[in-house]
Amino acid sequence: MESSNQLVCVVDDDAGIREALSSLLRAHGKSVLSFDSGKEFLESVQWDALACLVLDMRMPGMNGLEVQEQVTDNSHASIVFITGRNDVPSTVRAMKSGAVDFLTKPISENALIRAVDTAIARTQTQRQNAAESAGLRALYETLTPREQELLPLLAAGMLNKQAADVMGITEITVKVHRGHIMRKMQASSFAALVRQAGQLELEAPST
Template identity: 60%
Template structure:
């Protein structure tokens, strides 16, 4: 995957519009990749960069809404829609799909640059959250199977004695595992560990449900 700091993808079936948008963005210091169809864009390898996409709503073949839906299933790149014929139903669907903005042609340059700034800011947040989630998942995977069983019980607020009874181990063993879990998860406090468990959305072992 090629690397870049930030990139704006432009997807529009009108070649002249595509070229004009790309030239405008480059004049404003943006790195640009342009495509004349949604399928070409979806098939191209994405750059390893903070990114957003300016997407034409109405295109022959695959529509902008279809591209948005497929993109959302494999990536979290913020979308800015543009169209020559805006209509309320399409706008509502676009926004429900997570679009950052919806602009009509001819596009106002200031409005476009504001939308891009907002989209890239959102992309930076998504990128950071994705990286944090990957680190958290890697830490969780470093736990032993027993520690993975114990973590959701502790996060629920069960005492060591209660967790020991559910798992059929001694209270001392729970204490040892608890310390190891804290270290492996990089948790500086029990409150932090509870937050981490919440982000992981761990399921409590079935036997815990019957425990008073």
């Protein structure tokens, strides 16, 4: 399968529509693969390559919502749904599950390209955020248990003396731990450290 992380996959059981959409997307510079069923797509996809899925809602076998569930569980890729008829309950469910758009056939060229570009941009943002979160979590895991215990106390605004009282250690020890935490978390300032703790969703224990 394509290795580009901007790959667009088109899944539709109608060969004519599938080929027309694929050709249109390629004409706009997209890397495209097409599939005639959700099953075929899921058996072939490489999640790290997929950026956008143009997905028919109603197909034999797995329907679009069932495919969407698999994509959501395995990838940050974004979905643009297409359908031959207006189905409000399915539209609501798809959008609540994170679909970028829901286009009704016959599909406007401009609407499709806008939706796919939006989907690719969203996927890139989600992947970047996930990578940053993973990197931050890796830094956090380098902290000792004591440092992990201290970090949320400091981020909650406790003074060194207050944190020392909560942890049952000396204020000097807190200062040493604090320096180690700043270095290991690669925080350029205490404000940056507080932001990192917020991203990690660390909460100080109730006292």
